[in-house]
Amino acid sequence: MNYRKLGNTGLEVSSIGLGCMGMSTSYPPFPEKSEMINFIHKAVDIGVTFFDTAEVYGPYVNEELVGEALIPHRSEVVIATKFGWDIRDGKVCGLDSRPAAVRKAVEGSLKRLRTDYINLYYQHRVDPNVPIEEVAEVMKELAREGKILHWGLSEPGAGTIRRAHKAFPVTAVQSEYSMWYRKPEEEVIPVLEELGIGFVPFSPLGKGFLTGTVTKDAIFAENDVRHSIPRFNNPENLAANQAMAEAVKGFSEARGLSPAKLALAWLLAQKPWIVPIPGTKKLERLQENMSAADVELSANDMAELNGILSSIHIEGGRYGDAAERMTGI
Numbered sequence: 001m002n003y004r005k006l007g008n009t010g011l012e013v014s015s016i017g018l019g020c021m022g023m024s025t026s027y028p029p030f031p032e033k034s035e036m037i038n039f040i041h042k043a044v045d046i047g048v049t050f051f052d053t054a055e056v057y058g059p060y061v062n063e064e065l066v067g068e069a070l071i072p073h074r075s076e077v078v079i080a081t082k083f084g085w086d087i088r089d090g091k092v093c094g095l096d097s098r099p100a101a102v103r104k105a106v107e108g109s110l111k112r113l114r115t116d117y118i119n120l121y122y123q124h125r126v127d128p129n130v131p132i133e134e135v136a137e138v139m140k141e142l143a144r145e146g147k148i149l150h151w152g153l154s155e156p157g158a159g160t161i162r163r164a165h166k167a168f169p170v171t172a173v174q175s176e177y178s179m180w181y182r183k184p185e186e187e188v189i190p191v192l193e194e195l196g197i198g199f200v201p202f203s204p205l206g207k208g209f210l211t212g213t214v215t216k217d218a219i220f221a222e223n224d225v226r227h228s229i230p231r232f233n234n235p236e237n238l239a240a241n242q243a244m245a246e247a248v249k250g251f252s253e254a255r256g257l258s259p260a261k262l263a264l265a266w267l268l269a270q271k272p273w274i275v276p277i278p279g280t281k282k283l284e285r286l287q288e289n290m291s292a293a294d295v296e297l298s299a300n301d302m303a304e305l306n307g308i309l310s311s312i313h314i315e316g317g318r319y320g321d322a323a324e325r326m327t328g329i
Contacts, residue, residue, distance in 0.1 A: 004198075006172045006200070007172060007196045011078065014050050014293075015275060016048070016264060016276055016289060017048065017051065017275055018040075019277040020057075020279065021057045022280070023065060024036075024061045025223075026223075028223050033065055037065065040070065041069060051078070054122075054124055060108070063113055067113035068114065079115065080152075080174075081109050083097070095125055095128075095326070103138070106147055118147065119149050119150060120171060121148040122153060123135055125329075128329055139151040150171035152173055157188075157329055165195050170197050171197065173198070174201075177199070177202075177204065177267065178201065178204050178263060180241070181318050182309075189271070193273075197273075199273060202276075204264055204276035210260070212249045218232070218238060230317040238316075245259070247308050251304075251305055255301070260285070268292065
């Protein structure tokens with residue numbers, strides 16, 4: 001496994017991490033906990049050192065899974081989790097990044113993860129009711145107390161990143177980024193490069209779409225996150241977007257790659273401080289994803305591929321309206 005550093009802080013992780021959300025929520029079916037614990041152990045065995053979870057996944061059960069699974073390997077791995085939600089009686093009622101809420105959240109995460117410290121602690125969504133400087137001050141305090149080692153932001157806008165980093169240096173920003181969602185290239189990635197902040201793309205395989213396994217006739221269960229996403233739940237959008245999947249498949253097959261390996265290699269080629277976190281529950285897919293770190297796309301390959309991608313218009317939003325309003329603040 002190759003390794004990368006997230007920005008200028010020196011936090012080193014495997015070049016490709018593992019998003020653990022789908023093991024407990026959003027992408028059914030959900031295997032037995034024991035099966036996923038064994039799966040995470042195998043991920044460590046093949047070199048994965050970067051594991052991503054959040055208190056809201058479940059809620060709580062995904063952190064419990066990751067924490068239990070990584071007990072034997074705690075000193076060898078980097079665990080990233082997230083805060084920022086108002087969770088009451090197991091239901092998400094909105095955002096809450098007030099200092100007291102953050103302190104309550106970190107204690108809960110530490111307990112569920114069975115650890116004394118969190119390697120990377122993200123604000124899951126920017127809370128418009130709490131100045132980001134106030135959040136940064138709490139992160140600074142938690143770092144002094146040794147409860148977190150680094151902090152980051154998920155789905156922030158460029159202005160928020162600047163303000164947060166000025167208040168207390170940010171190690172990484174996590175946002176959706178892939179061949180079929182490239183908006184971060186406009187403002188976020190340039191700011192991250194300027195400030196020396198790492199970038200962690202989630203949904204790097206387009207929530208499965210870029211693998212070529214989502215057909216135009218696909219129907220998603222109500223507990224599948226794609227059921228609420230216009231790119232997936234609108235038949236016309238899903239059919240129109242097959243052009244992207246077909247283009248990726250054709251380009252990858254011509255070079256002896258799978259679509260997933262190509263999609264991840266494309267991301268890795270963007271910047272040396274980008275670390276995608278694809279999620280999977282299958283060992284063969286995990287091995288396929290991790291092997292993308294060994295793929296080197298030539299300058300000609302990248303130019304040709306980017307030309308193809310730029311010529312394809314993607315139909316439908318990546319989120320529903322309510323979820324989209326929580327991003328880019």
